Amino acid sequence: MADRLAPVAVEHVAQVQEAVRAFDRVTVRGSGTKPALAIAPSYDRAQPLDLRGLRGIVEYEPQEYTFTARAGTPLAEVNDLLAANGQYLPFDPVLVEAGATLGGTVASGLSGSGRLRYGGVRDFILGVRFVDGSGATVQGGGKVVKNAAGFDFPKLLTGSIGRLGVIVEVSFKVFPAPPAYRSLLVHFPSFSPALEAIYALTTQPFDLVALDLLPGDEPTGAKEGWTLALRIGGAKALLASRLDRVQRILAAGDAVSSPAGDAEASFWREAAEFAWAPAAANLVKVALTPTQIPALESRLVATPVPCRYTVAGNVLWIAWPDALAKLDSILNELGLAGVVVRGQATVPWIGRAPTSAFARRIKSALDPHDKFAPLYPD
Amino acid sequence: MALETLISELTARIPPERLLQQRPQLAPYESDALTSLRARPRAVLLAGTQEEVIDAVRLCHAHRVPFVARGSGTSLSGGSLPIEDGIVIALNRLNRIIALDPRQRLAVVEPGIINLDVSRAAAPHGLYYAPDPSSQPICTIGGNVAFNSGGAHCLKYGMTANHVLGIKAVLPDGEVVQLGGASLETSGPDLTGFFVGSEGLFGVALEITLRLLPKPEAYRTILASYDSLAAAGQAVSDVVAAGLLPGAMEIMDRLAIEAAEASVNAGYPRDAAALLIVELEGEAVEVDAEFAHLRRVIERSGAGEIRVAADEAERARIWKGRKGAFSAVGRLSPNYIVQDGVVPRSKLGEALQRIEALSAAHGTRVANVFHAGDGNLHPLILYDGRVPGALERAEDLAGEIIHMCIELGGSITGEHGVGMEKRRHMPAMFSPDDLALMSSVRRAVDPLELANRGKMLPAGQTQVTAGQHEQAVTDHG
Amino acid sequence: MQHAIPVVELGPQGLAMAKAVDSCVHCGLCLAACPTYKTLGEEMDSPRGRIFLMKEALEGSLTTEEVLPYVDRCLGCMACVTACPSGVAYGDLLAPFRAHAEKTRHRPVMEAAARLLVRTTMPYPRRFRSAVRLGKLARVARPLLPPALRPMLDMLPDSLPASAPLPERIDTQGQRRARVALLTGCVQNVLAPEINWATARVLARNGVEVVIPRSQGCCGSLSLHTGEADQARDLARHNLRVFPHDVDAIITNAAGCGSGMHEYPLLFAGQPDEDAAQVFAHKVMDISVFLYQLGIETPPPLPQPVRVAYHDACHLAHAQRITAEPRSLLVTVPNLTLVEIPEGDLCCGSAGTYNLEQPDTARQLGERKAHNILAVEPQVIAAGNIGCIMQIRKHIRGQSQALPILHTITILDRAYAGLPLLSE
Numbered sequence A: 001m002a003d004r005l006a007p008v009a010v011e012h013v014a015q016v017q018e019a020v021r022a023f024d025r026v027t028v029r030g031s032g033t034k035p036a037l038a039i040a041p042s043y044d045r046a047q048p049l050d051l052r053g054l055r056g057i058v059e060y061e062p063q064e065y066t067f068t069a070r071a072g073t074p075l076a077e078v079n080d081l082l083a084a085n086g087q088y089l090p091f092d093p094v095l096v097e098a099g100a101t102l103g104g105t106v107a108s109g110l111s112g113s114g115r116l117r118y119g120g121v122r123d124f125i126l127g128v129r130f131v132d133g134s135g136a137t138v139q140g141g142g143k144v145v146k147n148a149a150g151f152d153f154p155k156l157l158t159g160s161i162g163r164l165g166v167i168v169e170v171s172f173k174v175f176p177a178p179p180a181y182r183s184l185l186v187h188f189p190s191f192s193p194a195l196e197a198i199y200a201l202t203t204q205p206f207d208l209v210a211l212d213l214l215p216g217d218e219p220t221g222a223k224e225g226w227t228l229a230l231r232i233g234g235a236k237a238l239l240a241s242r243l244d245r246v247q248r249i250l251a252a253g254d255a256v257s258s259p260a261g262d263a264e265a266s267f268w269r270e271a272a273e274f275a276w277a278p279a280a281a282n283l284v285k286v287a288l289t290p291t292q293i294p295a296l297e298s299r300l301v302a303t304p305v306p307c308r309y310t311v312a313g314n315v316l317w318i319a320w321p322d323a324l325a326k327l328d329s330i331l332n333e334l335g336l337a338g339v340v341v342r343g344q345a346t347v348p349w350i351g352r353a354p355t356s357a358f359a360r361r362i363k364s365a366l367d368p369h370d371k372f373a374p375l376y377p378d
Numbered sequence B: 001m002a003l004e005t006l007i008s009e010l011t012a013r014i015p016p017e018r019l020l021q022q023r024p025q026l027a028p029y030e031s032d033a034l035t036s037l038r039a040r041p042r043a044v045l046l047a048g049t050q051e052e053v054i055d056a057v058r059l060c061h062a063h064r065v066p067f068v069a070r071g072s073g074t075s076l077s078g079g080s081l082p083i084e085d086g087i088v089i090a091l092n093r094l095n096r097i098i099a100l101d102p103r104q105r106l107a108v109v110e111p112g113i114i115n116l117d118v119s120r121a122a123a124p125h126g127l128y129y130a131p132d133p134s135s136q137p138i139c140t141i142g143g144n145v146a147f148n149s150g151g152a153h154c155l156k157y158g159m160t161a162n163h164v165l166g167i168k169a170v171l172p173d174g175e176v177v178q179l180g181g182a183s184l185e186t187s188g189p190d191l192t193g194f195f196v197g198s199e200g201l202f203g204v205a206l207e208i209t210l211r212l213l214p215k216p217e218a219y220r221t222i223l224a225s226y227d228s229l230a231a232a233g234q235a236v237s238d239v240v241a242a243g244l245l246p247g248a249m250e251i252m253d254r255l256a257i258e259a260a261e262a263s264v265n266a267g268y269p270r271d272a273a274a275l276l277i278v279e280l281e282g283e284a285v286e287v288d289a290e291f292a293h294l295r296r297v298i299e300r301s302g303a304g305e306i307r308v309a310a311d312e313a314e315r316a317r318i319w320k321g322r323k324g325a326f327s328a329v330g331r332l333s334p335n336y337i338v339q340d341g342v343v344p345r346s347k348l349g350e351a352l353q354r355i356e357a358l359s360a361a362h363g364t365r366v367a368n369v370f371h372a373g374d375g376n377l378h379p380l381i382l383y384d385g386r387v388p389g390a391l392e393r394a395e396d397l398a399g400e401i402i403h404m405c406i407e408l409g410g411s412i413t414g415e416h417g418v419g420m421e422k423r424r425h426m427p428a429m430f431s432p433d434d435l436a437l438m439s440s441v442r443r444a445v446d447p448l449e450l451a452n453r454g455k456m457l458p459a460g461q462t463q464v465t466a467g468q469h470e471q472a473v474t475d476h477g
Numbered sequence C: 001m002q003h004a005i006p007v008v009e010l011g012p013q014g015l016a017m018a019k020a021v022d023s024c025v026h027c028g029l030c031l032a033a034c035p036t037y038k039t040l041g042e043e044m045d046s047p048r049g050r051i052f053l054m055k056e057a058l059e060g061s062l063t064t065e066e067v068l069p070y071v072d073r074c075l076g077c078m079a080c081v082t083a084c085p086s087g088v089a090y091g092d093l094l095a096p097f098r099a100h101a102e103k104t105r106h107r108p109v110m111e112a113a114a115r116l117l118v119r120t121t122m123p124y125p126r127r128f129r130s131a132v133r134l135g136k137l138a139r140v141a142r143p144l145l146p147p148a149l150r151p152m153l154d155m156l157p158d159s160l161p162a163s164a165p166l167p168e169r170i171d172t173q174g175q176r177r178a179r180v181a182l183l184t185g186c187v188q189n190v191l192a193p194e195i196n197w198a199t200a201r202v203l204a205r206n207g208v209e210v211v212i213p214r215s216q217g218c219c220g221s222l223s224l225h226t227g228e229a230d231q232a233r234d235l236a237r238h239n240l241r242v243f244p245h246d247v248d249a250i251i252t253n254a255a256g257c258g259s260g261m262h263e264y265p266l267l268f269a270g271q272p273d274e275d276a277a278q279v280f281a282h283k284v285m286d287i288s289v290f291l292y293q294l295g296i297e298t299p300p301p302l303p304q305p306v307r308v309a310y311h312d313a314c315h316l317a318h319a320q321r322i323t324a325e326p327r328s329l330l331v332t333v334p335n336l337t338l339v340e341i342p343e344g345d346l347c348c349g350s351a352g353t354y355n356l357e358q359p360d361t362a363r364q365l366g367e368r369k370a371h372n373i374l375a376v377e378p379q380v381i382a383a384g385n386i387g388c389i390m391q392i393r394k395h396i397r398g399q400s401q402a403l404p405i406l407h408t409i410t411i412l413d414r415a416y417a418g419l420p421l422l423s424e
C-alpha cells in the first residue's frame, strides 16, 4: 500500500514537471500528517514526490493582507509570520504542530473548528499554481482578494488530494487576528438539548469563532453527557460581557466553565491537532448538517467512539477504532460522505459514493494520462 | 436543418406564449446591460419547470444548437448576450424557494429567484443572504452563481461562492449532477466552488443551496469626503492596515456623487472630489469599539467632512445612492462601459491616479464608483455612441485601464465576469498553458461548446473549435 | 441607450421621447418594480423591454403594430420611474408613443367600438351616468355580448349614489387662509360624489375658500393615457379656459387627474396653449399635498382605535411622488394607526381603463393587492384615487371580505364630523 519507490525530493517546480512527464504515475507527499489521503489501490508503483523542499514564502506584504507561498512551506512558519504582524488564517488550519504543509492543507481541504466564523480553506484561497497531468504549470485565480477571471482552479484543487494536479504554490487572503479569545464549556446531560443549543446560538447575531460538541464532561473528565465548546474572539475588554450574553441564552443551570489564557488556547490547539483521537484509530471527517446528527447518533450510541462535532454541527470528526466497513455502511445508510485522513483505508472516501459525472470530466481534462491516482474508485 | 428541427421539437412541447419566436418578442432579449453588443436568438424559452430546462438542454445537444441561460439580463460583460440563431433559456420564472430552513440557516432556491427576494424571505427569521450586488433588487441567484457576483458587503463574508453550498445542474449534454450539498463542508474537490464563476459554460444551475447569515445586530456607517481620489484610496489602505475589518468600504468620485445625488438625494457632500463610505457591522459592543478606532483612522487620513449615519433611514439613503450609482450615471452620458479590474489594495491610490491621468490624456470622462475595500475598481468610461469612433476610443481607454490592473498585480475582473467583453484580455492575465487547460476543461464538460459559446475564453480558441463543430453539424445533418 | 430615432420628424414630442430612450442604460433595475413584469415574467412586458421596443418602432426596425401588444399591456403606473436611478422619464415616452401609434393603428371592430364607447362616455358625466343605467339593463344580455364589451359591464356599479351637486363657491369657516379651485372629475363625480363634498368641507373647515367652476369638464387624463391625444387636448383646452386664474391652487382629489394635468406642458408642447398649460399645471395640486403644506387642524379623536392601511395609488406615489403627505394627514387623526401594505409599490391593476382593456392582468393584480392588504389585517383601507377604490373594493369583496375602503379625504371629513369610519 504505502509508497514503495524512494521519494524524489523536489526543490523546483521544473522538477515536478519533469517527474510528471517522465513517470507513468506520480503521487505527492508533504510531511505525511494525513497519510490515508495518499492511498490509492493499485497505485503502489507510483513515483512519490516529496514537496517539503519546495518551501518558502514568496510574497507577503502585511498591508495587503495576502501572501503567496510554495506548497511545501510548513503552516507553522506561515502562522508565525502572520502572528508577528497581527494576522492569521481564519480557516483555522489543522495539524499545524504535527508539521502540515500549506500544499497538503489545500489538497486535503481540511479546516479547523475556527472556520465557523469566516469560512474554510476554500473561502480564503485566492490563487494556485499547479502542475497538471500533462506536465504543464498552470496558474489559476490570482493574488488579489477578488478575482472572477477564468475557471476557479484554486477551489477545484481544494480537497483534490493530489488527484488533479501537483500544487506548487498558493496565494491566500488573511484577516487581522483577534487580539484575544475566551471560551465557554457547557455540559449537557444528554444530546438533544446540546443540539438545540447549537440551533439557538447559530441563529443569533453572535460572532462565534468556533462551536464544537464533544462527548463527556470536558472539565471534569466524566464520561456522561455532552460538552458544548464555544469560542469568541475580539477586543479583550469586551469578551467577558459578550460571553455573558451568549451564556444567557443557554439554559440556566447547566454546568459551565470558562477557560481563559493558556488553558483556553491549548484547548483549541489540541482540537486542531486531534489530540483526542488515538493515534492507532482511523481518523475520519464526515460532512453533514445538524439535522442529520440525531439519526447518526442513534447508530453510533451502541459503540461509543471518540468523536467531535465541529463547525456548529457541520462536520463530524470520528476516531474509528476498528475496520472501517461498519462505519462505511452506517454512513452509506444515512447518505453521508466522508474522508479518511489517517488509518487503514483502501480508498480515502467513505460512505455515500461521490457522484462523479462532473468530477470525472474535469479529471479527464486535468489528468488525461492518469498520472495521478483516480479521483474516485470506479 | 438542425436548428429548425430543434424548434419544431420545442414547439411540440412548449406552449407558444412561453416559446418566443416573433421579432418583437426576441428584440428585448438581444442585449444584457452591456448594450454595445446585440445578437438575435432564434427563440427564447421562458422555462416553467426544471424539467423543461433539462429537456431543452438535451434537445439543444441532440441538435447541436448553442444556448445561453439568462437570469435577469443585468450582466455588464455581455454574459447573457444571446448567440446568433441560438436558444435563450430564460430562467426568471423558475423562481421558487424550494426550502427555507431557518434553524440550519439554509435556503434551497431555483436559479431565477431574485437575490433580494432570498433576503426578504429570510428576514422574518432574522436571517439574510449576504452577497449584495448593487443589482440585487433584480439580478438572479443563477446569474450570481455564473459570475461569482460580489457586492458592497462582501469584504467580511465573501462573494457568492462563499455562500453557495450545493448546486444541482444540468450539464451541457443534458446530464444532471448534484454538486456539494447542505453542509458547510464537503469531502473531495470543491466542485461547487468550481461551478460558481464558470459563466454558464458548465451548463445551467437548476437548484442552489445557499447559506444564510443572522442579520448583524448593529451597523455603523460613516461618510468621509476627500479632495482627491488618491487620498480616498489611501484612506482605504489605512483602514485595512489598521487591522479593521469593515463590512463594506466603497468609494465614489465627483461624477458618481453628482449622478447619485441627482437620482436619490442621498445627502453626499456634493463638493467632494471623492467620497468614502465605510460600514462596520456585527455585535453592538464590538461595532461601537471598532467605530471609535475607525473614526480615529479616518480623521488622520486627511478627510474633509466626516458624517455618520444617524439612523436606519439615513443609512438606507446612503446605500440607495451608492447602489443606484451605475444606472444614475446614465444621467450624465448616453453610453458607458463599466470596467471591473482589481488592484492590490495598497496600490489603490496609485491606480486611481493613473486612471485620472489616462482619462485626461484620452479626453474621455471616467466616473468611479467601486468596492474599494477589496481593490475592485469600477471605472465607468463615458461616451456617446452616436459620435463615430467614440465607442472604439472608450474601449481603448478601458483596455489601458485593464492592462494597468494586470501590471499592478491585479485582475481583469473582480465580479462582473469576462463574458464577451473581456475575452480579449484573458491572454494578458493567463499564459497559453493556463488558457489551454481552461479550454480542455471546457471541452471535457461540453465537447460541442454549446453552453454560452464564445464567452469567457479568448476568441481564437473557441472559434476554431466552434468552426469544427459547424463542420460536424453539416456532416450530420 | 444609443438610438437613431428621427427626432425632428416626430414633432415637438420627439425630443422628449428620444431623451427618455437616451437616458435608459438598460440596467434592468426597473423590472422588479413593474407589475406586468412581475405577473407575466417576460422582457417585452417590462419597462426596459418596452423602452427598447418603442425605440425600435420609432427607428423603424419594428412596426408599430408589432410592438403595440406590449405597450398596450403597460399600466402606465410609473413604478418604473420611481425605481429608475437614471431618471428615465418613461411617461414622456409612453404617452406620446401611444398617441403616435393611435394614428395608424388598426383595431378589431368590437375593440374599437368598446374604446369609442369609453371615449364618448366616461369623460362626460351625464353620458356616463346614463351609460351606467343602460349598462344595468345590458347586464341581462351579457352572454350575448362580444367579449370585448363584457369587462366594461362588469365594472359598472349596481347603483349610483344620489348626491346634491356642489355649489359654485364654498366659503371658509373662520379666517380665510387660501383660495382654491376644485376639479370635480368626471367618473368620480358620478360614482362617488361624496368625495368632492368631503374635499370641500375639509378645505372650508381649514380656512380655504373653494371655487367649483360649473362649466368645468373632464381633465383629459384618461384620453391622454390611452393615446387619444387630440381628445385630451380638446378637453384640457376647455378647462384651461374655464378655471379661474386668481386661485392659489387647482385642487384634485383623483390621482389620475392630478398626474395627467401635470403632463399638460408636454401635451401642448410646441402648440399655442403651451404657456397656459405650464401655468395651469404649475397650480395643480393633489388635495393631500395642499392640506399637508397648509397645515390642518387636528380632528377630534376617533371613538375607538382604528387600523388603517393606506394604499399608494400609482398616480400619486409614482407619477407624482406623493407618499408622505397623505400618511401624515391620516396620522393627525387621534386613535388612527397606519399599517403598511406589503408590496405597497405594486399597482392594484385599476390604472384608468386598464381594467377594460387587459382584464386578465388587471384581475391578477387586483387579487394580489387584496391578498397583500388582508395580510396586514386593517379595519379600513384608505386610498387617494377613485379608480383604485373601485378596483380594490371589487377584489376585497371577491375574497368575501367587507372592509370599508375610503378616500383619504373622506376619512378626514368623517373624523372632523365625529362620524364612524367602519362603514362605507
Ligand SMILES: Cc1cc2nc3c(=O)[nH]c(=O)nc-3n(C[C@H](O)[C@H](O)[C@H](O)COP(=O)(O)OP(=O)(O)OC[C@H]3O[C@@H](n4cnc5c(N)ncnc54)[C@H](O)[C@@H]3O)c2cc1C
Residues within 6 Å of the ligand: B032, B033, B068, B069, B070, B071, B072, B073, B074, B075, B076, B078, B079, B080, B091, B111, B112, B132, B133, B134, B135, B138, B139, B140, B141, B142, B143, B144, B145, B146, B147, B148, B149, B150, B151, B152, B199, B200, B201, B203, B204, B205, B206, B326, B327, B415, B416, B452, C026, C027, C028, C029
Ligand atoms: C446597475 C448594475 C449594478 C451591478 N452591480 C453589481 C455588483 O455590485 N456586483 C456584481 O458582482 N455584479 C453587479 N452587476 C452585474 C450583474 O448584475 C451580475 O453579474 C448578476 O449576477 C447578473 O445576474 P442576472 O440574473 O442578471 O444574470 P444574467 O445577466 O441574465 O446572466 C449572467 C450570466 O449568468 C449565466 N446564467 C444565468 N443563469 C444561470 C444559471 N441558472 N446557470 C448557469 N448560468 C446562468 C448567463 O448565461 C450569463 O452568462 C451589476 C449590474 C448592473 C446593471
Ligand code: SF4
Residues within 6 Å of the ligand: B327, B330, C023, C024, C025, C026, C027, C028, C029, C030, C031, C047, C048, C051, C080, C083, C084, C085, C086, C087, C088
Ligand atoms: S431602471 Fe431606468 S435605466 Fe435602468 S433599464 Fe429601467 S428605465 Fe432603463
Ligand code: SF4
Residues within 6 Å of the ligand: C033, C034, C035, C036, C037, C046, C047, C050, C073, C074, C075, C076, C077, C078, C079, C080, C081, C090
Ligand atoms: S408604467 Fe408600470 S406597467 Fe408600465 S412599464 Fe412602467 S412599471 Fe411597468
